[in-house]
Amino acid sequence: MQMMLYDKANLEDHYVPKEDWKVAAYQAFAAKMTNREDKFPCIPATLGFAHNHLKYGFVPDPRSSEAPAAVSELVRQFTDNSRQFGKYTSLILFFHTPDDLRHHSSVEHYESLFWDLLSRTSGEDTLDWPAHIPTEPSHHFWEYCLHGESYFVYCATPSHVNRQSRYFPYFMLALTPRWVLVEFNKVPKQAETMKPLIRQRLEAYDTISSHPDLKLYGEMDNYEWKQYFLRDDHSSAPSCPFSRHTQKKSHASEGQGTS
Template sequence: MELFEKESLNIDDLQVWKKDALEKFEAKMVDKEQRFPCIPATQGHSLNHLRYGFVGDPREVSSAEELANLLSAYTPQSKNYGKYTSLIIFYETPADLSKTSVEEFEQMFWKQLSWASEFDSIEWPENIPVDPHDSAWEFCFQGEKYFMYCATPAHQNRQSRYFPYFMLAITPRWVLEKFNSSPSLAQKIKSNIRERITHYDSISIHPDLNSYGEEDNFEWKQYYLHDDDSALSKCPFHRMLNTMKREE
């Protein structure tokens, strides 16, 4: 699998769906009238710190293996890409998924993470609990801690979580730590992000949005937000520890 960067990518060489996904993502990042809420994401885009990858159908185990390969390529190089870097993953999203609900996409999301974890060649970090219901848990791959963001074609009320293709934005924890290294600036940007969300979405900010490190914060609840204020009571992520017992 190949990682791409915006400035060196010849978009006309891509398959139609890949070209369409990139063009729609670009439009979302540069829209000045309806400004995308995540300010660091728009900065990462404008500075060419983001990297991109394409994988197959989100229902398939093979797509999770492709995701794992992209993460394996991205992780050791991420600190060379810039302080606002994230890995943007676009999934091929066939027409027969057009009627898929937010909740059904949610199950695909967690299966993709669980399956991808099975292809990780490095052990889970010792200082990170394996139980998502521990407030210190976060998704890890190749020894790196990551924050996950998922957008789907099914989201309507939360346009901040809408994208015409099933999509992941994967941000290393070190990026977020740098962002938070200046508490006053970070708080100002977070306030601006929340203000943008209120204008971007037609629904109030989800109650599960919180800050990493807080005792009442659970990262997994923020990875995938419902299109209302509801949430799962239990995290579906399951590390299979290379048992190869997948639910097809």
């Protein structure tokens, strides 16, 4: 399966496979990023969209056996080139979401699916976990890592209602490299001005107050994994469901049908 990264120019010029769901997914995302009445809370994301810093990929059904390898390959391509894409870059992954998944899945089901996908995708990683990132999600400096890069992972689903900031008509992930967030915070005036604006937008966008797990990276009481998938209420999982697969794959072993 050949996986490709696209940018806004590619997609708006219709340089994309013609499957209807792919066209619809991108159009729904573009509408969300450009809505001037209901402004999407994450201002850096809207800037990334406006400046064509975002990259996009299309992935099979997240339940499928093909999905982890597809995610891994797209993240690899993105990681290898992300510093050339712009200071607001993120990787947006749209997943084929069949009707049975879209219309008959609870938020909790999507949460389980999300963590299962991240765990399975880690089994595709051929690089060591970065030495400076703790391997235990219970550590306040833990982040999801793939291909040697640490990422903040955002998940949106068709089942979110109260948190429209986490609603999308398809299962969707957005992966933002830690270096993007570090660079953003290197300009204190910009960061201090934008953060309260983001909170204000969030309060207006959702019909429920901000989730108590939304905190700052590195704070002793912050756990990044809790922010990756926010439930549609104020609850959260008692422990991180992520299970890191440490066994690496090699081209030789793949050729022999083992891993």
